[in-house]
Every structure is written in structure tokens, then in C-alpha cells.
Amino acid sequence: MLISVLGPTACGKTSFAVALAQRLGAEIISADSRQVYRRMDLGTGKDLADYVLPDGTQVPFHLIDIAEPGTKYNLYRYQQDFLAAYDDIRARGRQVVVCGGTGLYLESIVRGYNLSHVPQNPTLRQSLEGLSLDALTARLAALKAQAGTALHNHTDVDSCKRAIRAIEIEDYNLRRPVGEREFPALPVLNIGLTLPREERRARISARLRSRLEAGMLDEVRALLAEGIAPDDLIYYGLEYKFLTLHLIGRLTYEEMVAQLETAIHQFAKRQMTWFRGMERRGCTIHWIDALHPMEEKVAAALELFRSTQSSTL
Incomplete structure (x- = not known):
């Protein structure tokens, strides 16, 4: 055990x-x-x-x-x-x-x-570049709402880089079965x-x-x-x-x-x-x-x- x-x-x-x-x-x-x-x-x-x-x-x-x-x-x-x-x-x-x-x-x-491993999505990343942290946080929260989950892990939005990666993962999982x-x-x-x-x-x-x-x-x-x-x-x-x-x-x-x-x-x-x-x-x-x-x-x-x-x- x-x-x-x-x-x-x-x-x-x-x-x-x-x-x-x-x-x-x-x-x-x-x-x-x-x-x-x-x-x-x-x-x-x-x-x-x-x-x-x-x-x-x-x-x-x-x-x-x-x-x-x-x-x-x-x-x-x-x-x-x-x-x-x-x-x-x-x-x-x-x-x-x-x-x-x-x-x-x-x-x-x-x-x-x-x-499952989530690969990088260059197209998505390019579309997110330049957005503010507030805008990225809102985008992530909207994706999580689609998945029926909440934005409870706030370390995901400590920086723009982390927020973009979190969005990338949520987007991937919404389009593909996880695991x-x-x-x-x-x-x-x-x-x-x-x-x-x-x-x-x-x-x-x-x-x-x-x-x-x-x-x-x-x-x-x-x-x-x-x-x-x-x-x-x-x-x-x-x-x-x-x-x-x-x-x-x-x-x-x-x-x-x-x-x-x-x-x-x-x-x-x-x-x-x-x-x-x-x-x-x-x-x-x-x-x-x-x-x-x-x-x-x-x-x-x-x-x-x-x-x-x-x-x-």
C-alpha cells in the first residue's frame, strides 16, 4: 500500500x-x-x-x-x-x-x-502572443468552463507564459479525449x-x-x-x-x-x-x-x- x-x-x-x-x-x-x-x-x-x-x-x-x-x-x-x-x-x-x-x-x-502528452500548438501560441495576463486568464477560465471545471490552480496564471501553456493544454483536451x-x-x-x-x-x-x-x-x-x-x-x-x-x-x-x-x-x-x-x-x-x-x-x-x-x- x-x-x-x-x-x-x-x-x-x-x-x-x-x-x-x-x-x-x-x-x-x-x-x-x-x-x-x-x-x-x-x-x-x-x-x-x-x-x-x-x-x-x-x-x-x-x-x-x-x-x-x-x-x-x-x-x-x-x-x-x-x-x-x-x-x-x-x-x-x-x-x-x-x-x-x-x-x-x-x-x-x-x-x-x-x-496524454500535450504537444505545443504554434498556431494557437501565435494567436495568444501579445495578450495581457488578464485577457489570457479570461480565455483560460472560458475554456475551463467549457470543460466543466473551475480555474482553481492560480499558479497557471502567474505569468503570461504559464497562462498560454495552460490554455494550450485546455484547448488540446477539449478537442481530444484525455488519457x-x-x-x-x-x-x-x-x-x-x-x-x-x-x-x-x-x-x-x-x-x-x-x-x-x-x-x-x-x-x-x-x-x-x-x-x-x-x-x-x-x-x-x-x-x-x-x-x-x-x-x-x-x-x-x-x-x-x-x-x-x-x-x-x-x-x-x-x-x-x-x-x-x-x-x-x-x-x-x-x-x-x-x-x-x-x-x-x-x-x-x-x-x-x-x-x-x-x-x-
Whole structure:
């Protein structure tokens, strides 16, 4: 049985997943849309030290540092990479824990989305070039309305490039049936970590200050120096968007920090909205208070795992 660990940013998912994996002899597959990129460490919160146990051994992890900055990793590729990692881990007789805060990636696994690759449409792209972000957002919302869905993933309209790609995908899916390739139905135990709103906000603010002090601005500066286009970094959103806007002179440092902090708080709220939506769409999530001691959280998760396994036998 696959175990998924989910929750909003700054709730301690990674350290909890590592502690749980240690007890189960499991390996971890990341479900984070930005941790796939190499040299994007502080801004994506990889926290690789969390995977190292007190005795110096490391809990194996997958789908981190697998793509170059400036490229466009996507959900279709994530599903392919997830299955390859999952099959490899299971073939070696080990348990799998998938951990992350990218709701779309997680839901595509636990609900078995069937996807087909969406190629670029040069004609459509040319027709959209020059439109404002507001106009592109309206176009995307209209396409989603035709498909009977809502514009709930606002990262799709963080920039004109992202909006154009989202329109391209919606247009393609409206004209063709989605998913020629079956994604296997995996038995899943979903464990969510939850935090009181004020505690979550305090952790986000403290973590942002810590990462800035640790050199997050230098990380983005180095990515620009190696030739990655500012628009490509802005495409990744949140930290990379606002730090890049500061470094290219469009925001002062104070404006950058204030706007980024607000954006991360809004992102965490959207994450919880997504996870609640997963529950409405039929996913059972067992919520555990992130403020409980680690041993209590792990013990609760292990009890859920044992009871769920026995009920499926």
C-alpha cells in the first residue's frame, strides 16, 4: 500500500515522512513540482538534511534534482517518473511513501489521473502572443468552463507564459479525449498534517527570514549568472518570481520580502483548499496535528497503516 504524506508548506511534511519511512523501511518519492530542479534548493525547501538519520544513514529519496533549471517539467512527465521510481522500489521489496505539497501531483497519483502528452500548438501560441495576463486568464477560465471545471490552480496564471501553456493544454483536451494510457489504481493511505492558521503563518514568516539569511538571494543570483532567463525563473513562481523581480530591478528588497511573504501565505491557503477539494472528490485523508510530538505522529500513522492494511486483506 502506498502512503501519501500531504499538507501545507511549513507543516513539517519531510521530517515526518522520513521518520515514518525509517520505521517502515520505506523510500520516499517527492511530489513537489519545483524540487525536481537542480541548484534550486533554498527556494524550493528541499531540506535534504532532513533525510539523514541520527546515525548518519540516509532514507532514500526520489524525483528530487532530476531536471535542469530553465526547463518546463510537467504533470505528464511526473506521472511517468513516479511510476518508474515506484516500480523500482516495490521490485526491491520496499514500502513507498510519497510526500509533497503540490496538490495536483499528489492527486494525479492517488486518484490515478490518465494523461496524454500535450504537444505545443504554434498556431494557437501565435494567436495568444501579445495578450495581457488578464485577457489570457479570461480565455483560460472560458475554456475551463467549457470543460466543466473551475480555474482553481492560480499558479497557471502567474505569468503570461504559464497562462498560454495552460490554455494550450485546455484547448488540446477539449478537442481530444484525455488519457490513452492507463495509470494503475494504487491502494493509498493519505495522511495529512494540519496546523492552526496562526502557527502556520508564524512558521512561514520565520522560515522565509531563515532562508534569506542562508543565502536564497545568492541562489537566484547564481541561476541568473549561469544564463537562465529571468522569465524562466519567474515562471516557477513564489521565491523565484519575487527574488528575480528584485534582482532585475523591478522590486526593492523591502517590496520583495513583503510581497513574497504574502504570496507564500496565500499559497498555503490554496494548498489546504486543494486538499479539502480532494476530500470532496472522494479521497479520504486522515489528518494528524502537526504540533504533536514526532513519536506520537508516527505512532498514529503506523496504527492507521496497520488497520488499513488489515481491512484490505
